[in-house]
Structures are given as C-alpha cells and as structure tokens.
Amino acid sequence: MRETVRLAVQYQVAIGxxxxxxxxxxxxxxxxxxxxxxxxxxxxxxxxxxxxxxxAQGARLSHVKAHGAxxxxxxxxxxxxxxxxxxxxxxxxxxxxxxxxxxxxIDAGRQAGLRTASEAFADRGYAGDGSLxxxxxxxxxxxxSEQVAKRAVGMVRRGVIAADDGREIEVRAETICIHGxxxxxxxxxxxxRAALEDAGITLSSMAA
Amino acid sequence: MRETVRLAVQYQVAIGxxxxxxxxxxxxxxxxxxxxxxxxxxxxxxxxxxxxxxxAQGARLSHVKAHGAxxxxxxxxxxxxxxxxxxxxxxxxxxxxxxxxxxxxIDAGRQAGLRTASEAFADRGYAGDGSLxxxxxxxxxxxxSEQVAKRAVGMVRRGVIAADDGREIEVRAETICIHGxxxxxxxxxxxxRAALEDAGITLSSMAA
Amino acid sequence: MRETVRLAVQYQVAIGxxxxxxxxxxxxxxxxxxxxxxxxxxxxxxxxxxxxxxxAQGARLSHVKAHGAxxxxxxxxxxxxxxxxxxxxxxxxxxxxxxxxxxxxIDAGRQAGLRTASEAFADRGYAGDGSLxxxxxxxxxxxxSEQVAKRAVGMVRRGVIAADDGREIEVRAETICIHGxxxxxxxxxxxxRAALEDAGITLSSMAA
Amino acid sequence: MRETVRLAVQYQVAIGxxxxxxxxxxxxxxxxxxxxxxxxxxxxxxxxxxxxxxxAQGARLSHVKAHGAxxxxxxxxxxxxxxxxxxxxxxxxxxxxxxxxxxxxIDAGRQAGLRTASEAFADRGYAGDGSLxxxxxxxxxxxxSEQVAKRAVGMVRRGVIAADDGREIEVRAETICIHGxxxxxxxxxxxxRAALEDAGITLSSMAA
Numbered sequence: 001m002r003e004t005v006r007l008a009v010q011y012q013v014a015i016g017x018x019x020x021x022x023x024x025x026x027x028x029x030x031x032x033x034x035x036x037x038x039x040x041x042x043x044x045x046x047x048x049x050x051x052x053x054x055x056a057q058g059a060r061l062s063h064v065k066a067h068g069a070x071x072x073x074x075x076x077x078x079x080x081x082x083x084x085x086x087x088x089x090x091x092x093x094x095x096x097x098x099x100x101x102x103x104x105x106i107d108a109g110r111q112a113g114l115r116t117a118s119e120a121f122a123d124r125g126y127a128g129d130g131s132l133x134x135x136x137x138x139x140x141x142x143x144x145s146e147q148v149a150k151r152a153v154g155m156v157r158r159g160v161i162a163a164d165d166g167r168e169i170e171v172r173a174e175t176i177c178i179h180g181x182x183x184x185x186x187x188x189x190x191x192x193r194a195a196l197e198d199a200g201i202t203l204s205s206m207a208a
Numbered sequence: 209m210r211e212t213v214r215l216a217v218q219y220q221v222a223i224g225x226x227x228x229x230x231x232x233x234x235x236x237x238x239x240x241x242x243x244x245x246x247x248x249x250x251x252x253x254x255x256x257x258x259x260x261x262x263x264a265q266g267a268r269l270s271h272v273k274a275h276g277a278x279x280x281x282x283x284x285x286x287x288x289x290x291x292x293x294x295x296x297x298x299x300x301x302x303x304x305x306x307x308x309x310x311x312x313x314i315d316a317g318r319q320a321g322l323r324t325a326s327e328a329f330a331d332r333g334y335a336g337d338g339s340l341x342x343x344x345x346x347x348x349x350x351x352x353s354e355q356v357a358k359r360a361v362g363m364v365r366r367g368v369i370a371a372d373d374g375r376e377i378e379v380r381a382e383t384i385c386i387h388g389x390x391x392x393x394x395x396x397x398x399x400x401r402a403a404l405e406d407a408g409i410t411l412s413s414m415a416a
Numbered sequence: 417m418r419e420t421v422r423l424a425v426q427y428q429v430a431i432g433x434x435x436x437x438x439x440x441x442x443x444x445x446x447x448x449x450x451x452x453x454x455x456x457x458x459x460x461x462x463x464x465x466x467x468x469x470x471x472a473q474g475a476r477l478s479h480v481k482a483h484g485a486x487x488x489x490x491x492x493x494x495x496x497x498x499x500x501x502x503x504x505x506x507x508x509x510x511x512x513x514x515x516x517x518x519x520x521x522i523d524a525g526r527q528a529g530l531r532t533a534s535e536a537f538a539d540r541g542y543a544g545d546g547s548l549x550x551x552x553x554x555x556x557x558x559x560x561s562e563q564v565a566k567r568a569v570g571m572v573r574r575g576v577i578a579a580d581d582g583r584e585i586e587v588r589a590e591t592i593c594i595h596g597x598x599x600x601x602x603x604x605x606x607x608x609r610a611a612l613e614d615a616g617i618t619l620s621s622m623a624a
Numbered sequence: 625m626r627e628t629v630r631l632a633v634q635y636q637v638a639i640g641x642x643x644x645x646x647x648x649x650x651x652x653x654x655x656x657x658x659x660x661x662x663x664x665x666x667x668x669x670x671x672x673x674x675x676x677x678x679x680a681q682g683a684r685l686s687h688v689k690a691h692g693a694x695x696x697x698x699x700x701x702x703x704x705x706x707x708x709x710x711x712x713x714x715x716x717x718x719x720x721x722x723x724x725x726x727x728x729x730i731d732a733g734r735q736a737g738l739r740t741a742s743e744a745f746a747d748r749g750y751a752g753d754g755s756l757x758x759x760x761x762x763x764x765x766x767x768x769s770e771q772v773a774k775r776a777v778g779m780v781r782r783g784v785i786a787a788d789d790g791r792e793i794e795v796r797a798e799t800i801c802i803h804g805x806x807x808x809x810x811x812x813x814x815x816x817r818a819a820l821e822d823a824g825i826t827l828s829s830m831a832a
Contacts, residue, residue: 026448032449041209041210044210045260048261048263049257049260052256052259053249069449090264090265091260231647234662240656241656246650460677464672464679468669468715507676
C-alpha cells in the first residue's frame with residue numbers, strides 16, 4: 001500500500017479510498033447486511049487508515065468510492081448511500097464522492113454537501129435498467145480495447161452506453177472505471193485515453 | 209470506538225492512538241518479529257484509522273503510545289522505536305510520542321523531532337532494571353488504591369519508584385499509566401488525582 | 417474452546433458444531449450472500465476444526481447446528497440448507513443435523529440421509545408465520561423463567577407455541593434452544609428441565 | 625483447499641496438515657511468542673479443520689508438518705516441539721510427525737509415541753550448524769535443478785549435505801522438502817525423482 005501511494009505521488013495520480021465490506025476471504029464482493037451505522041463506522045475507519053498512509057507520503061486523498069458489493073448495494077439503497085456520504089463528509093468534506101451515474105450514491109453525496117463524480121464503466125456490460133451485469137454472467141467483463149475505447153467516447157460525447165438488450169442507456173461519465181485486476185488493464189487505459197483525446201476531450205485529475 | 213471518541217470529546221479527554229501487533233487472538237500482548245518497515249506501516253495504518261474516527265467526531269489525536277508487546281519490545285530496541293517514531297512523525301508531526309521513561313522510545317521520538325512524554329506506571333510492579341514485571345508474575349499488577357496513589361506521588365515529586373528488589377529506580381513521570389481493563393480502574397484514577405492534587409501538583413491534558 | 421469441550425466431556429454433555437458466517441466483528445449475526453459451494457466449504461472447515469478439538473479431548477461431535485444469520489437464511493432457503501446438510505454428511509454421516517422445526521434445514525438433512533432434530537425456541541418470540549422475531553424487536557427475547565418453562569412444556573406435550581399475534585403455531589420440539597449468552601441462561605435451563613420432568617417427559621442426550 | 629485435496633486424492637498424493645502461526649498478513653513466516661498451550665490449541669484446530677476437509681473428500685491425513693516460523697522455532701525449542709507433538713498425537717496418534725532432521729521436533733514426536741519422518745531440504749541452503757539459511761540471505765533458495773537433484777541424492781545415499789561454509793552436515797532424509805511457491809517447483813520435483821531413481825532409490829508415499 002505504501003509503495004502504491006508512493007508511485008501515485010510520483011506520477012501525480014489522484015488517490016482515493018475504496019472502502020468495502022469486512023469480507024477478507026471474499027474480497028468484499030459478497031453482500032453483507034450491515035446497518036447504516038455499521039457502514040458509516042467502517043467507511044470512516046477505512047478512509048482514515050488510507051488518509052494516514054497518504055499523509056505519511058506527503059499526499060492527500062482526493063476522492064472516495066465504495067468497493068464491490070457495498071458499491072452495488074449503495075447504488076440502489078438510499079440508506080446505505082447516505083451512510084457512505086455522511087461518513088465521507090464527516091472525515092473530510094473536501095473529498096469527492098464517486099458513484100454510479102444516476103445512482104443513490106450521487107444523490108446522497110449531494111445531500112451531504114460533497115462534490116460528486118458520476119461514474120460509468122467502459123469495460124463492464126450494462127443491463128437495460130442501467131445496472132452492471134453481475135460478474136460471472138456473459139458479457140459482464142469486456143476485454144477488447146477497441147470496443148472499450150469506443151464505449152468510453154460514446155459515454156462522454158453522447159452521454160449514452162449500449163446495454164446488453166440493445167437499448168441505449170443514458171449515463172453521465174465524469175469518471176470512467178477500468179478494472180485494474182486484469183492483464184489488459186494498462187492497455188485499456190491507454191486505448192481509452194488515446195480515443196478520448198482523438199475525440200477532442202480533455203482529461204483532468206480528480207485531485208485538480 | 210465511535211462512542212468512546214464521542215465521550216472523550218464530551219469530557220475533554222485527550223485522544224491518542226495505541227497501535228500494536230496484528231495479533232487479534234492475543235490482544236497484541238504476544239511478541240512478533242516484524243521488520244522495522246513492517247512496524248512503520250502498521251503504525252501509520254493504525255494512527256490513520258483512529259485519526260479518521262476522531263475527525264468524524266470533530267476531534268484530533270494528541271498522542272501515540274505503542275500497545276502491549278510492541279511497547280515493551282520498542283522500549284529496548286532502538287530499531288523498532290525508530291520505526292514507531294518515524295511513522296508517527298510522518299502521519300502528523302504535532303503528535304506527542306509516549307514511551308517508557310528512559311527507554312529507546314523516548315530517544316527515538318526526540319530524534320524524529322517529536323515532543324515526547326515519559327511514562328511511568330502507577331499500578332505495575334517494576335524490576336530492578338527499570339523494566340515492568342511481566343503480567344502474570346507476582347506483584348505485576350497493583351490494585352490497592354492507597355499504595356498506587358502513593359507511588360504516583362513519589363514518581364512525580366521525587367522522580368523515583370520502588371522496584372520489587374527494594375531499590376529505588378529513577379523515573380520521569382510526565383504521564384502516568386493506569387490500566388483500564390480492571391474493575392478498579394476508575395477508583396485508582398480518582399485516588400491518584402486526589403493524591404497528586406493534595407501534594408500540590410497540577411495536572412494538565414496531553415492535548416494542551 | 418478446549419476448556420469448554422473438557423467440561424462437556426466431564427458432565428456428559430453432547431457436543432455439536434455451530435458453524436456460521438466468517439463475520440467476526442458481527443458475531444455471525446449479519447447476513448452474507450455466499451454461494452452454496454462457499455457455504456459447504458465453510459461448514460466442512462468449521463465442523464472439522466471442532467471435531468479435532470473434541471478428538472484431542474477423547475470426545476466426538478454428536479450434532480451440527482448452523483449459527484446466527486446462516487441458520488435463519490438456511491431455514492428458508494433450500495439451496496443453503498442443502499449445502500449445510502451435504503457438508504455435514506460429507507464430514508461424518510453419523511452427525512445429527514439440528515434445524516428449525518418445519519424448515520428447509522430439516523428437509524435437507526433428510527435428503528442427505530442424516531438423522532435430524534427439529535428445534536423449537538423456548539426463550540424466543542415467534543411470528544405468526546413460524547419464524548423467530550428478529551433480535552431487537554419487542555418480545556424477541558423472553559427472560560421470565562416461568563413463562564419460558566410453560567412454553568417448553570406446551571411445545572413438547574401439545575406440539576404448539578403461541579405466536580406474537582396470538583395464534584398457536586405447530587412446532588416439533590425434539591430439541592429446545594436456550595440462548596447461553598444471558599445471565600439467566602442456567603436458571604432458564606433448570607426451570608425448563610424441572611417443568612418437563614414434572615410433566616412426565618423424559619429428556620435424553622443428543623449423543624445417545 | 626477443497627480442490628487441492630480432491631487433486632491429491634485423484635493422484636494418490638499423501639495429505640498432511642501444515643499448521644502455523646495466526647499471522648495472516650505475514651503468511652506465518654514471522655516469529656510469535658506463544659505459550660506451549662497456545663501452540664497446542666492452534667495445532668489441534670488446524671489439523672482438525674484440514675482433517676474435516678479431507679474426510680469430506682473421502683480422504684485421510686497422513687502427516688503433520690509445522691509451517692514457517694513455527695517449524696523453525698520448534699526445531700530448536702523442545703517446549704514448542706513438545707506442544708506440536710502432543711497436539712498431533714491427541715488428534716490422531718496414527719499421524720506421522722515431520723520435522724527437521726536431528727531437531728527437537730523429531731525427539732518430541734518420538735516421546736509422544738508418533739512415527740516421525742526426518743526431513744531435509746533439497747532447495748534450501750544450510751548453515752554450518754545444520755540450520756537453514758534464513759530466506760532473504762544469499763544462497764537460501766536454490767533454483768538450479770541439477771544442483772538440487774545432486775544434493776537430494778547425496779542426502780539419501782550418503783546422509784550428508786554441503787553447508788554454505790563448505791562443511792558436510794549429517795542429515796537423515798526420510799522426506800525431502802521442495803518449496804511449492806516458485807515457478808520451478810514441478811521441474812525440481814521431476815529432476816529429484818529422476819535422480820533418485822537413477823541412483824537406485826525407491827520412493828514411497830508418506831501414506832503407505
């Protein structure tokens with residue numbers, strides 16, 4: 001973690017906390033039924049720990065984005081979304097709250113007085129209702145860099161993305177997620193950046 | 209934890225981090241051989257987490273004191289003491305580092321540019337070499353409030369404490385530790401405060 | 417754990433495994449969405465660990481009862497119930513599977529070829545649909561030993577228990593649960609045993 | 625774990641428990657000061673859990689070998705070695721206890737009435753006193769399959785291995801350890817097996 005933060009500082013990458021459920025063996029990808037108060041406490045704890053690691057490297061956190069099952073549940077559940085937003089604002093009200101475009105997280109962030117960043121996923125399939133296809137289902141993870149880059153440009157330029165049923169869904173893509181846990185992650189990132197710049201779009205850091 | 213911090217804020221008690229080994233089942237009381245770099249990382253992480261919890265309650269940390277086996281090992285080992293001091297200073301250089309009077313922790317804190325607070329134990333027995341008698345050995349834990357209060361006054365007034373072999377050991381008691389995990393803790397605290405005030409000694413908060 | 421098992425051996429108390437979710441900070445009382453295969457693996461692991469502890473004291477396990485949220489979820493969900501029953505049978509097909517009277521756990525145990533024990537709760541309130549009132553709701557935990565003993569006799573004699581809406585629910589009480597985490601637990605157990613014996617009912621151990 | 629055990633059954637590989645310290649973030653490679661009684665409890669627990677997983681696949685454990693720092697400490701410390709041997713015998717007295725050739729573990733296993741298997745390391749460097757060179761020091765891990773195979777034959781044929789100071793150390797190699805966490809592990813295993821068979825040595829399973 002220390003080394004990751006050090007590299008982020010060196011390459012001027014914005015650093016954000018990615019708090020999730022205390023489910024070590026499931027990597028936070030399995031739903032847990034926690035009360036909003038329990039959620040608030042774990043989000044405060046996890047932001048604080050990373051803020052300490054960042055401070056020790058002379059850096060600051062710029063944003064917070066819930067992880068895995070917590071992100072998915074809070075996208076739909078205003079009580080959980082509110083807990084995450086209140087926790088974020090309580091630790092540091094200058095943090096940007098990242099949430100799925102159009103989700104309860106974005107609403108909750110605004111209500112808590114936070115700046116928000118609506119997120120869209122270039123490398124994940126969408127269902128017709130605007131939710132992400134669950135990992136493990138066909139078309140959930142996209143690996144073709146050309147396709148992913150095209151989706152990214154469509155999101156930003158036209159504010160839409162194609163769902164798996166052919167419909168176009170409206171999305172607000174203030175930040176684009178690429179999953180870092182595949183071998184093609186860096187390639188996708190390069191392809192997306194190039195395609196966005198070719199389309200005349202200027203990228204800026206969350207920290208700015 | 210949130211509730212503890214809230215009460216500390218309400219009663220104006222200084223809040224400090226108490227980082228220890230990742231030994232949940234042993235409550236951090238069992239030695240572990242970690243490298244100084246591993247120690248640095250866990251101290252940063254634990255201070256950060258508590259600083260976040262404090263910030264969410266509108267409070268700030270005032271000091272850091274290592275816990276259990278980490279405290280004991282770092283009292284004698286300059287490499288571990290240095291790791292704790294560097295980690296503390298890296299997260300927040302205004303924190304006070306608490307360490308056993310005369311120990312490597314106090315030296316390391318000064319070298320790291322931190323304010324330090326030399327600690328003495330009113331409710332623990334001392335060996336002739338100035339170390340604490342190990343928990344579990346006879347005389348390690350003192351419960352008699354009159355005896356404990358008398359020891360406290362002696363530490364502060366005369367800078368000495370009686371060891372189990374009868375010798376008087378020099379101690380610098382800028383802060384006095386009472387263990388909170390016994391039923392008599394609040395009574396000991398009251399007795400010590402009363403005895404110190406009777407002796408004309410003024411107490412002030414670590415946060416001041 | 418070793419000492420608990422030793423006492424059970426000394427007093428000839430049947431020993432059972434009580435597997436639950438890997439949710440240490442929530443004591444297994446919070447729902448988690450695990451796949452049936454993940455459930456199978458954790459139940460095998462937890463039964464095995466306790467069987468080892470029992471073996472080291474010269475004892476054997478007699479039964480398995482899921483804990484907390486896992487018990488509640490598996491009572492209603494045949495896929496989870498099947499996972500628990502298969503895991504139990506795979507480790508030791510002579511184990512008795514304990515489950516809520518009338519629940520999916522009892523069905524799954526029979527399908528897996530296990531002996532089952534239908535359980536009723538003397539110290540918990542029931543809803544009209546036969547489920548337990550959630551902890552924290554009014555009437556969820558009963559502490560009056562006379563009332564609890566009367567309910568126990570009614571379960572066994574007449575096969576019914578009063579729900580919170582006044583209805584009588586049919587229950588099969590082959591084993592009666594009393595929660596051990598309250599100060600009145602031993603008193604309730606004595607009162608229940610006395611009332612059952614007064615009613616001419618013979619108790620026998622699960623291990624028999 | 626379930627899949628590993630299933631493969632072991634399919635390929636008739638003997639299955640052994642590898643109990644270690646509860647140090648998840650350090651993978652059990654960092655020393656911890658636990659009492660012999662604490663060691664006994666954790667060894668019982670870990671053997672039991674794996675025995676359950678094996679039983680669920682229709683298999684049995686054949687041996688026990690302590691892991692990482694626990695193995696190294698118990699090699700030299702009769703109290704820890706005794707705790708491991710007693711725990712193993714208490715769970716299942718037919719288990720073989722694996723320990724470093726000439727170490728306290730082999731003595732303790734015999735005293736506990738267990739069959740023992742003296743172990744030598746083909747892919748680790750030895751110090752002149754017969755201990756393993758610590759991981760991280762030069763020559764601690766050997767990757768050249770020809771060298772490793774030659775060392776294996778020397779151990780078994782002549783009962784010796786070359787230490788890093790040039791001396792020959794006596795070893796009894798009833799079982800040979802190869803570390804499975806490097807990319808060359810399978811290649812080393814094949815080279816050692818071929819070299820031993822070329823030297824006219826017959827291999828047999830620990831389970832036999």
